[in-house]
Amino acid sequence: MTTSPAETSAPSSAVPESGGGLARAVRRRLHPDPTVRRLAAITLVNTVGNGLSLAVSVLFFTRVLGLSAAQLGFGMTAAGLCGVVASVPAGRAADRWGARRVLVTLTGLEAVGTAGYALVHSYPAFVVLACAVAAVDRGSAAVRNALYAEVLPADRRVAGRAYLRVVTNAGLCAGTALGAIALQVDNRPVYLTAIVANAVSFLFVAVMYRRLPVLAADGPSARSDAEGSEAPRTKRRNPALRDGPFLVVTVLNALLCLQFAVLEVGVPLWIVHETDAPRITVAGTLIVNTVLVITLQVRATKGTEDPATAARVCGRAGLFLAASCVVIGLAHGLPAIVAAVVVLGGVVLQSFGEVLGQAGGWALSYDLAGERAHGAYQGVYNAGTAAALMVGPALVSTAVIGYGLLGWAVLGAVLAAAGLAMGPAVRWAGRRGRNA
Structure with missing residues (x-):
């Protein structure tokens, strides 16, 4: 998501009088850095979808897919292990091809994998898919953290991540509230809709990351052109x-x-x-x-x-x-x-x-x-x-x-x-x- 200079610097007087107080209150909550605001919008879309999925996933897996508690526990443990293993190569890929490019790819794959849960009809297929989704998800987390180093100045990275964590909590709360509605309805079509909605949110996030400019920075990590192209980097051992x-x-x-x-x-x-x-x-x-x-x-x-x-x-x-x-x-x-x-x-x-x-x-x-x-x-x-x-x-x-x-x-x-x-x-x- 991009924001034009006019949108970021419009004076309060430009807001209609009837909504001026609300608009000023909203502005006070927005981060002054436009890049952090873009990242916050991405984070909000992502975490609302995640919150919705987290609220319904256990019942979806047990009641819709028919998994037992033991089967679900084993599958999630295997998926967690795959997530641990995937983080290191995903980070290396970010250094080689650029964090934004890798993150767009991984987020798109996560959208496909999440939607795939709606098509699973056997336990082995569930385990394989859960492992793949977890690997992509944890890999995305590593690459996302590397992306913050590329788009935010060194002295603002930690504060920016703190702001994004606040947005994360707000998004998860909103998504969980939507999930509570699905739990109250409690039927297969609603659970499937929640899972597919989460998958769609990943597609939106991938597009938003694709439009996020990788800002040129001083020092050795700067990009070679003003449009943020991400040139491959030299292969070497993992430092x-x-x-x-x-x-x-x-x-x-x-x-x-x-x-x-x-x-x-x-x-x-x-x-x-x-x-x-x-x-x-x-x-x-x-x-x-x-x-x-x-x-x-x-x-x-x-x-x-x-x-x-x-x-x-x-x-x-x-x-x-x-x-x-x-x-x-x-x-x-x-x-x-x-x-x-x-x-x-x-x-x-x-x-x-x-x-x-x-x-x-x-x-x-x-x-x-x-x-x-x-x-x-x-x-x-x-x-x-x-x-x-x-x-x-x-x-x-x-x-x-x-x-x-x-x-x-x-x-x-x-x-x-x-x-x-x-x-x-x-x-x-x-x-x-x-x-x-």
Whole structure:
């Protein structure tokens, strides 16, 4: 989606008087950078479709495709593994052929794959398709992060990603609300419509990416012409896989990303099975987290342009996450209302840790990367995140929930250690850069 200069700079007086207040309120919410606004529009379309699909996918797979819970679990695990593996080559492809070109291709393939679910009639076909879609999806995530390095100046990448994460949360909420309508209707045609609508959203996103200009930038990563043509780059070994400090930061960030399994799996299971808190508290935790992320994510990026500061931000994130684990664990055995308040307090701490950890992690993923190899570095970094998202639910549901407060305390210690270890890892990276 493109925006003309006239559209971005029109004065308030140009708006009709009857709608002037609303227009000014909307403008205040828009990002001042036109490139970020374009990316925000793409993100909104993408996440509304994803939210719709996430809301209905489990029932679609089990009730429409007829899969058992065990079959679905195995298929999703296999798909998650494929997503981990796909991130690295996708990032390398972005360096070789340009992130925008690769992302348009992957997004188009994801549209086809998602629509393909409507044609699946056997379990082997489902597993193959799920693996293909997951590989394309996680590959797209790595390439998308590399694209941000190509279209945004270095000093605005992290703040831009924070703004896009706010849009992501808003889009997922809107898509989930649409999905709730589909769940209420609860029939095969509606579920198929939701899946196909998500596929169509990917097509729109592919077109919007295709029209996104890859801006010329100072330095070695600049494009060769004003129209953003993306020339192939020279083949060489993946530098990210030979960068020891970066690999350590990737692992530490993956450990911090276990927090998402805490919120999405651990907290609901804990509330329902191990506390007397009302079950509606599960929805309350998601609402609290979403509101805090939308409110705080952009602010959390301030000052993270410096790698040492970003590492300290990750350290604070680890401490907040550790505290949240202990607080959530303490809800066991408390009266219903008190337990609900304690869990919600733990989720508030988790949300603080989340926005800080994401801000610091984004900054380090760019600051420690080679400027001409953002695809390779983002591919490796995204593989670590994908691995955490894959193993996190099983780890939290067994090793944490099964051991009660002790399990929560051990997980908290792991998260704190991961965050605090970012400082030494970044100092190692700094020494290696000076000695190179």
